[in-house]
Amino acid sequence: xxxxxxxxxGDTVLVIAGKEKGKRGKVLHVSxxxxxxxxxxxxxxxxxxRPSRTNPQxxxxxxxxxxxxxxxxxxxxKCNTPSRTSRTRxxxxxxxxVCKNCSEVIDQG
Numbered sequence: 001x002x003x004x005x006x007x008x009x010g011d012t013v014l015v016i017a018g019k020e021k022g023k024r025g026k027v028l029h030v031s032x033x034x035x036x037x038x039x040x041x042x043x044x045x046x047x048x049x050r051p052s053r054t055n056p057q058x059x060x061x062x063x064x065x066x067x068x069x070x071x072x073x074x075x076x077x078k079c080n081t082p083s084r085t086s087r088t089r090x091x092x093x094x095x096x097x098v099c100k101n102c103s104e105v106i107d108q109g
Contacts, residue, residue, distance in 0.1 A: 002032070003032040003033060003035065004032065005030055005032050005035065005037070005069050006069065006074060006084075006085055006097075007027055007030060007037055007069060007072055007074055008027065008030060008107075009027050009028065009029060009030050010026065010027060011026070011027045011074055011075075012024060012025070012026055012027075012074075012075045012077070013025060013026075013027055013037075013039060013072040013073060013074055013075060014072070014073050014075050014082045015039070015042060015067070015071060015072060016071060016072065016073050016082075017070075017071040018043075018067070018071050020042050020043055020067075023042055024075060025039040025040045025041055025042045026039065026040045027039055027040075027072075028040050028064065029066075030069075031066065034066070035068060035069045035070070036066040036067060036068055036069060037066065037067055037069055037072060038064050038065070038066050038067070039064065039067060039072070040064065041064065042064060042067065043064060043065040043066070043067050044062050044063065044064060044065070045062070045063060045065045046060050046061070046062060046063075047060070047061045047062070047063045048060055048061075049061055074097075074106070076099040076101060076102060076104070076106065077106065078099065078102055078104040078106075079099065079101055079102040079104070081101055083099045083100050083101040083102075084100045085097045085098060085099060085100065085106065086098050086100060
């Protein structure tokens with residue numbers, strides 16, 4: 001069974017729980033099997049990397065860590081407010097995400 005998530009790569013989201021609560025960011029990667037997402041500049045952690053061909057300097061790097069999708073809420077691009085979404089099937093059979101606040105179609109999928 002394919003796990004569905006309410007957010008996609010490229011969406012702007014608001015963190016609603018955890019130490020990063022209240023911050024907004026863009027979704028970089030989504031993992032439906034783990035129900036986790038990586039958000040730009042949110043949930044940063046330090047990663048010690050040894051020198052290699054790709055990174056000859058090595059050192060301590062800052063990376064984004066995954067967050068559970070339940071801690072994120074989509075920010076509607078039309079009304080610019082955090083809102084829940086619903087999935088609606090159109091006449092031609094495609095499924096779209098719809099903002100619960102302004103009832104506008106967010107995108108296809």
